[in-house]
Amino acid sequence: MFANRKTENIEKEVMDALQSARRQQPYLNAVVSFLDVEDAIEAAKSSSGKLAGLPIVLKDNVLTKGIRTTGSVAILDNYIGAYDATITTKLKEAGVVIIAKSALDGLGMGGTGTNSHTGLVHNPYDLNRMAGGSSSGSAALVASGAVSFAIGSDTGDSVRKPASFVGIVGVKPTYGRISRYGIIPYASSLDHVGYFTRSVEDAALALEVLAGRDDKDMTSSFREVESYLSNLNGDLSGKTIGILGNVIDSIKNKETLEIFDHLIEKCVTAGAKVKVITMDHKLLQTCLPVYYIIANSEATANHSNLDGVRFGMQEWGDSLEELMTNSRTKGFNFLLQKRFVIGSYSLADENQDLLLRKAQKVRRLLVEEFKNTLAEVDVLVAPASSDVAPLLTDKSADQLSARYLIAENYMVLGNFSGYPSMTIPMGKINGLPIGINITAKPFEEQVMFDVALGMEHLTGCKNMVAEVIV
Amino acid sequence: MSFEVIIGIEIHCELKTKTKMFSGAPVSFGLPANTCVNEIDLGHPGTLPSLNKRAVELAITACELLNCKVDRLIRFDRKNYYYSDLPKGFQITQQFHPIGKDGYVDIEVDGGSKRIRINRLHMEEDTAKQFHHGDVTWIDFNRASTPLVEIVSEPDIRSGKEAASFVEKMKSLLEFGDISDVRMEEGSLRCDVNISLRPYGYEGFGTKVEIKNLNSVNNVQRAIEAEIIRQSEVYLQGESVVQSTRRYDEASRKTVLMRKKEGTVDYKYFPEPNIPPIRISDEFYQRIKDNLPKTAEQRKSSYINDLNLSEADASILTSGKDLADYFEAIVHCGAPVKNTANWLISEVLSVANLRNDRKFSDWISPSDMADLLIMIKEGKISGKQAKEVFADMVNGGKPKDIVAKKGMVQVSDEGQLFTWVTEILNQNTQSVEDYKNGKDRALGFLVGQVMKLSKGKANPAMTSEMLVKELSKR
Numbered sequence: 001m002f003a004n005r006k007t008e009n010i011e012k013e014v015m016d017a018l019q020s021a022r023r024q025q026p027y028l029n030a031v032v033s034f035l036d037v038e039d040a041i042e043a044a045k046s047s048s049g050k051l052a053g054l055p056i057v058l059k060d061n062v063l064t065k066g067i068r069t070t071g072s073v074a075i076l077d078n079y080i081g082a083y084d085a086t087i088t089t090k091l092k093e094a095g096v097v098i099i100a101k102s103a104l105d106g107l108g109m110g111g112t113g114t115n116s117h118t119g120l121v122h123n124p125y126d127l128n129r130m131a132g133g134s135s136s137g138s139a140a141l142v143a144s145g146a147v148s149f150a151i152g153s154d155t156g157d158s159v160r161k162p163a164s165f166v167g168i169v170g171v172k173p174t175y176g177r178i179s180r181y182g183i184i185p186y187a188s189s190l191d192h193v194g195y196f197t198r199s200v201e202d203a204a205l206a207l208e209v210l211a212g213r214d215d216k217d218m219t220s221s222f223r224e225v226e227s228y229l230s231n232l233n234g235d236l237s238g239k240t241i242g243i244l245g246n247v248i249d250s251i252k253n254k255e256t257l258e259i260f261d262h263l264i265e266k267c268v269t270a271g272a273k274v275k276v277i278t279m280d281h282k283l284l285q286t287c288l289p290v291y292y293i294i295a296n297s298e299a300t301a302n303h304s305n306l307d308g309v310r311f312g313m314q315e316w317g318d319s320l321e322e323l324m325t326n327s328r329t330k331g332f333n334f335l336l337q338k339r340f341v342i343g344s345y346s347l348a349d350e351n352q353d354l355l356l357r358k359a360q361k362v363r364r365l366l367v368e369e370f371k372n373t374l375a376e377v378d379v380l381v382a383p384a385s386s387d388v389a390p391l392l393t394d395k396s397a398d399q400l401s402a403r404y405l406i407a408e409n410y411m412v413l414g415n416f417s418g419y420p421s422m423t424i425p426m427g428k429i430n431g432l433p434i435g436i437n438i439t440a441k442p443f444e445e446q447v448m449f450d451v452a453l454g455m456e457h458l459t460g461c462k463n464m465v466a467e468v469i470v
Numbered sequence: 471m472s473f474e475v476i477i478g479i480e481i482h483c484e485l486k487t488k489t490k491m492f493s494g495a496p497v498s499f500g501l502p503a504n505t506c507v508n509e510i511d512l513g514h515p516g517t518l519p520s521l522n523k524r525a526v527e528l529a530i531t532a533c534e535l536l537n538c539k540v541d542r543l544i545r546f547d548r549k550n551y552y553y554s555d556l557p558k559g560f561q562i563t564q565q566f567h568p569i570g571k572d573g574y575v576d577i578e579v580d581g582g583s584k585r586i587r588i589n590r591l592h593m594e595e596d597t598a599k600q601f602h603h604g605d606v607t608w609i610d611f612n613r614a615s616t617p618l619v620e621i622v623s624e625p626d627i628r629s630g631k632e633a634a635s636f637v638e639k640m641k642s643l644l645e646f647g648d649i650s651d652v653r654m655e656e657g658s659l660r661c662d663v664n665i666s667l668r669p670y671g672y673e674g675f676g677t678k679v680e681i682k683n684l685n686s687v688n689n690v691q692r693a694i695e696a697e698i699i700r701q702s703e704v705y706l707q708g709e710s711v712v713q714s715t716r717r718y719d720e721a722s723r724k725t726v727l728m729r730k731k732e733g734t735v736d737y738k739y740f741p742e743p744n745i746p747p748i749r750i751s752d753e754f755y756q757r758i759k760d761n762l763p764k765t766a767e768q769r770k771s772s773y774i775n776d777l778n779l780s781e782a783d784a785s786i787l788t789s790g791k792d793l794a795d796y797f798e799a800i801v802h803c804g805a806p807v808k809n810t811a812n813w814l815i816s817e818v819l820s821v822a823n824l825r826n827d828r829k830f831s832d833w834i835s836p837s838d839m840a841d842l843l844i845m846i847k848e849g850k851i852s853g854k855q856a857k858e859v860f861a862d863m864v865n866g867g868k869p870k871d872i873v874a875k876k877g878m879v880q881v882s883d884e885g886q887l888f889t890w891v892t893e894i895l896n897q898n899t900q901s902v903e904d905y906k907n908g909k910d911r912a913l914g915f916l917v918g919q920v921m922k923l924s925k926g927k928a929n930p931a932m933t934s935e936m937l938v939k940e941l942s943k944r
Contacts, residue, residue: 063516071515082509085516184515188743217518218745298743301550304559305513320554320607347550347738356740 001463002054002148003201003229010044010053014097017055021100021146024468028122028144030137032060033068033101040097047095050209056091057150059138060101061108063182064088071184072116073106075306075313075331082311085182086214087151087193094209099147102137106332107303108155108186109339110134112390113162117333120392123166124466125432129389132162134186135194139166142196145465149206152194155186156291157384157411159194160437163423164384167433167464169197169452173207174442175418176221179214187298190291190415198463200424200453204228207445223443231446234453237271241451242377245278250406251386256434259427260383263436266458277373277380281406286362288409290416293346293359300343306331367417374419379451380439384411384423388432411437420445424452425461433464473667473705475698476675477627478589479690481640483619483650484596484658485528491595491617492519492562499656503610511614513557518744521546525617528649529569529593530750530758532619535643535765536588538570542750546593546742551735554607555597557614565739568592575643577635586636587624594618619649625664625675630694634687637661641687642766645791654685661690666711667701676701677711681718681725693718697725769794777801783811786819793819796830796839803840806847813843817857821864834863842869849929851880882929884936887920890928891936894919895944905941913937 007013014037025031037055044053058064061071063085070076084092091098105115113121113136121136123129124144131140135152139159142150143166152159154172163170171194178193185191193210197203211225243264251257268274308314308327315326332340346355374380386407390396414421419442426436436455440448456462487497493510510517526544533540547565570591576583596616601608621640627633641652641659652659661684666676681697684690696718701711716725764772766788773784788794793814800810818839822828842863846856855878862872873879881887894916895902905912913934920933 061516063514069515076515079515082512082514180516181518182516216520218520297740301548301560301738301740304550304552305515305557307552307559309554310512310557311514321552324552344738347740349736349738352738352740 001199001202002051002197003199003205007053010097011041013053014041014044014055014099017147018099020144021057021141024124024141024144024146027127027468028124028131028137028140029119030102030121030131030140030144031057031100032070032072032103032116032118032137035067035098035100037097037099040092043092044095044097049093049095050205051091051149052095054096054149055099055147056096057100057102057138057141057147058088058098059104059135059150059152061104061153061184062088062101062151063184064098064101067101069101069184070117071107072104072118073306073332073336074117075308075327076184077117077313079312083182086179086216087210088182090209090212091151096149100141102135102141102150104136104138104153105134105158106336107184107299108134108153108158108191109299109336111156111158111161113137113140114392115333115335122392123389124468125166126389128393129391129432130165130394132165132389134158135162135170135196139163139168139170139196142166142168142198143464143466144468148198148202150196152196153183153186154192154194154415155190155295156409156415159192159196160384160411160414160421160423160435163196164425164435164437165389165433166466167425167428167435167461169200169203169422169424170435171195171197171203171207171422172414172420173211173445174221174420176219177207177223177420177443177445178210179212179217179220181214181216185299185302187295188302189298190295190412192415192418198465200234200449200456200462201229201232203422203452204232204449221443226446228446228449232453233450234457235271236267236451236454238273239271239379239451239454240273240275240377241267242275242277242373242380244373244380244382244410245276246281246284247382247407247410248276251383253387255429256383256385256387259429259434260436263426263455263459264381267455270454270458272454275377277377279369279373283362283366283369284406284410287366287412287416288405290359290362290366291409291412292342293355294363296339296343297346297356297359298343300340300347303340363416366413370413370417370419374439374441378440378444378447382410382437383407383426384435384437388429388434414439418442420448422448422452424456424459425464426455426459427461433461472670473676473698473702474670474672475628475694476625476666476668477629477633477694478625478664479623479627479633479636480662480664481621481637482596482660482662483532483621483640483644483652485525485617485619486648486650487522487524487528487617489522489524490615491522491525491593492615494520495615497616498612499658501612503608503612506612507614511557511611513559519562519742521745521748522617525593526569526750527758528617529591529619530755531647531762532621532644532649533570533573533591534759534762535647535649536570536573536575536591536621538573538588538591540750540755541567541569541571542755543567544569544748544750546745547739548742550738553597554609555600555614557598557611561595561597562742562745563594563620564592565737566741575636575639577632577639579629579632579635584626584632586626586632589622589624591619591621594620630691630698633663633694634691637687637690646766646769646794647763648791654687657685660684663690663694665694665697665701667698667705677713679711679713679725680715680731682715682728683717689718689720692723693725696723700725766791766794777807779807779811783815786815787811790828792828792830796836799831799836800839800843803837805840805843809843809847810839813839817860833866838863838869845869845873849880849882851878852930855880855926877925877927879927880929881924881927882932884932887928887932887936890920890923891933891940894923895937895940902941902944906944913941
């Protein structure tokens with residue numbers, strides 16, 4: 001917890017965080033680079049910022065000037081950030097001390113934490129399980145107690161899904177609420193800066209620091225940033241909570257449904273009105289393919305700058321074309337290459353009508369349907385995953401599978417629409433956490449936080465920390 | 471047998487903005503390589519484009535001057551291809567929704583007027599500049615992301631002469647519109663020509679050849695004329711023209727093959743997700759329309775009608791914006807119109823041509839030039855003296871200082887002139903006698919003597935007049 005905190009010994013707090021992250025590293029493998037903290041500690045001591053002295057972790061797709069920023073891909077392994085991302089600047093101004101850059105599924109592509117160039121990231125609750133992704137390292141380090149705040153990014157559900165798997169709060173605010181300038185992209189129209197905390201209050205405070213208009217990001221919003229923390233109100237009475245029926249229907253795991261139902265009953269007792277809403281089922285089944293096509297099309301173009309010519313890993317060749325081909329072949333693993341091929345195929349002139357343009361049309365239909373669904377309620381909720389974190393040996397994750405087509409992919413609606421969406425823990429199954437996802441109307445982060453706080457009171461799942469056996 | 475020539479022209483024109491199309495880095499020409507770049511221009515990870523508002527203003531101004539319909543919803547697209555001069559691996563351009571469409575310009579050819587339709591005008595960013603030395607390539611990213619408009623004509627042009635007139639007209643409109651400095655030799659205006667031939671009466675089009683990188687208006691005309699001959703010969707030999715890109719070789723005065731075009735490249739265009747569509751407000755649009763810069767034609771007719779200059783003088787003065795601006799600035803400082811025009815056309819332009827420098831104000835400020843012209847008009851210095859003063863002004867002197875330093879002030883005071891005239895007449899009785907005997911040449915000699923005595927300061931016209939008067943009394 002860092003909201004309303006009083007810092008007594010910045011140096012000790014930071015060094016403790018750094019030490020525990022270092023101790024956990026052989027087990028979690030969550031960190032790409034540890035940072036020198038001396039200068040930042042000195043700066044923090046004289047800071048009057050909202051987060052003065054708070055040790056934090058950045059996902060390694062957040063640009064840091066003069067500090068290695070790899071995006072967890074080989075082609076950027078030697079890349080030193082040429083500038084600070086807007087949020088890096090904002091966080092420094094708020095007085096944080098960045099202790100580490102965390103591992104992700106390369107370039108944000110993936111949801112397992114098994115696709116980083118530095119190896120697998122492990123779930124602190126069970127080292128044999130996935131932490132989820134793509135913001136794997138950041139999620140693991142908040143859940144392990146090393147830090148209480150870490151930055152992630154969310155293109156499909158890359159903050160909200162790992163939050164569910166490691167029992168912490170994961171927030172993705174409205175598109176445009178936080179500047180994307182200086183975040184290595186995945187897919188520009190779907191990318192959001194997100195973050196992890198262990199309490200709803202911390203999440204509210206964190207957004208105050210991160211949000212705001214940035215002229216360097218034309219999609220960032222001019223709306224004023226609210227005082228989310230001081231306005232926070234966990235009273236659920238009078239709140240209308242919509243349950244996304246399609247998700248419930250597609251979950252076969254009884255324990256997940258029991259925990260969810262139990263929480264909903266408590267919400268009713270606390271005065272909330274609850275409504276089950278069902279979206280067009282067939283339309284909802286398009287979420288994954290639509291996401292795949294749009295995200296990979298944009299990603300293919302977004303990452304055309306990684307060509308080995310100006311920066312990053314360079315693999316020599318006899319011609320410019322060879323140099324680019326060799327650098328990209330060696331610099332990206334098979335999964336990334338596969339996604340680029342899908343993207344390139346969808347963008348090809350002869351395929352665009354059938355793939356990219358069609359996917360964009362369906363995206364608009366989905367958003368329209370989602371908007372209507374939210375119109376009658378304050379928030380829309382559903383389990384953030386159908387089950388607890390999968391085992392690292394589970395090869396079905398990240399594959400196109402009909403098994404949980406809706407339950408495992410519906411959270412991408414938050415990215416299609418840009419609506420604010422967050423996951424908080426709702427309980428544990430056999431000692432492993434599982435979360436609930438809460439989505440609100442655009443720029444209604446306050447409503448989202450309020451309901452989340454009300455639910456946090458009911459679940460008691462606040463400030464949960466995994467015991468990493470070291 | 472001769473053919474009908476079908477020509478369309480694409481113009482890439484760098485906009486006169488302080489900063490880049492999508493970044494805050496300065497736009498420059500001729501500065502040391504890679505000094506005007508930031509992380510956005512270099513395509514570093516995580517960077518995002520920020521649209522330059524001034525570039526949009528200039529593009530809309532260009533649309534208005536070219537009579538294009540303006541799309542009030544500005545949208546950008548990505549053009550994807552891998553090349554070392556394209557840092558992001560895509561160029562941000564306006565493929566699907568160009569800001570301007572369906573315009574036209576009227577050009578002068580052989581005393582007549584012809585309308586050339588404009589297909590589209592769109593905004594985009596320039597690429598980096600490459601220098602190939604043997605097997606090494608140097609890249610200067612200063613040019614990367616410089617704002618451009620691309621203007622595409624309909625295939626309405628029928629000869630090299632028309633093409634030259636079209637390019638000349640576009641240069642004039644874009645220069646006087648303050649949109650670009652249109653320097654073809656520096657690449658701030660670049661011209662690609664598409665040309666095909668067909669038998670007269672045939673409705674379809676022949677195979678198109680593109681001629682790239684034409685660096686002057688003359689070369690546009692010459693390249694087209696050479697290409698017409700080449701294609702005619704190909705057809706007359708019963709062969710077919712190959713779709714290709716060629717360049718013009720000045721030495722041989724022929725077009726040379728650069729590459730054959732095999733099929734079309736798929737640039738995988740799609741809408742740029744980082745720039746949301748921007749609605750041009752009525753106020754913004756109206757403000758641009760209300761403040762459209764005057765074209766060369768408008769200025770020329772005002773010189774003729776309002777300033778009573780001859781058509782020939784007005785044409786020369788509006789041949790370039792630098793000159794027209796300079797002319798107006800000097801007149802604005804109070805200099806007489808006709809003399810200003812004469813001096814600019816004869817003296818100033820010849821120096822400018824020698825120096826190959828048209829930034830007139832940089833070497834003589836308009837107010838200094840006006841001072842000089844006013845001194846001539848007020849009879850303070852003679853025309854001959856003025857030329858001497860002008861020569862020194864070119865090297866940085868102020869006209870009044872030069873006149874004072876050289877003691878050049880012309881004496882028009884009748885008392886002083888009378889003293890000099892009397893002295894000379896008294897000293898030269900033989901000349902007085904000659905004059906009386908009808909030898910007119912003697913007057914010239916006497917004027918010369920007065921000038922000599924006055925060290926050149928005597929007003930020659932007044933001296934001559936006074937001598938005639940005094941001689942008649944003797």
